[in-house]
Amino acid sequence: MLATLERVKIITEAQSLAKMITQSEAAAEYRMYYYRLKNDIQTQRKIREFVRMKELYEDVQRFGRYHPDYKTINIRTREAKREMDLDENVARFRKAENALQDILDQVSILIGKSVSQHIKVPTGNPFFDSNSSCSGGCGSGGGCSCSA
Structure with a gap:
């Protein structure tokens, strides 16, 4: 029999733990900052610009410094990344994402080490x-x- 009482209990406890994590303050902050990140027009513009520059950068990297626009695209890509990274919504989202990831890492280690x-x-x-x-x-x- 595949579904033993012990397995059902483990699955129930795992679901309970998952529910506690998704209802935590860290998860709520993550969802809130994710929403702000996705719905702020200026933030999305910065992200799109960085993605566009990153694609150009990857194309230029095939030829390296021998590409005629190597230096210009390299500089513009770094500037776009810096502008995106300094955006308040991006910074807060990353901080919330790291906080939630730390919780998940700690839970994973506790479960693994208990076995x-x-x-x-x-x-x-x-x-x-x-x-x-x-x-x-x-x-x-x-x-x-x-x-x-």
């Missing part, structure tokens, strides 16, 4: 990954003498 100290939980965050066994890929659960 075994050798479970690898890739978080994408070097702070958390350094506490994870092997921090990246031997696949032996610490059997390779790495810093598990």
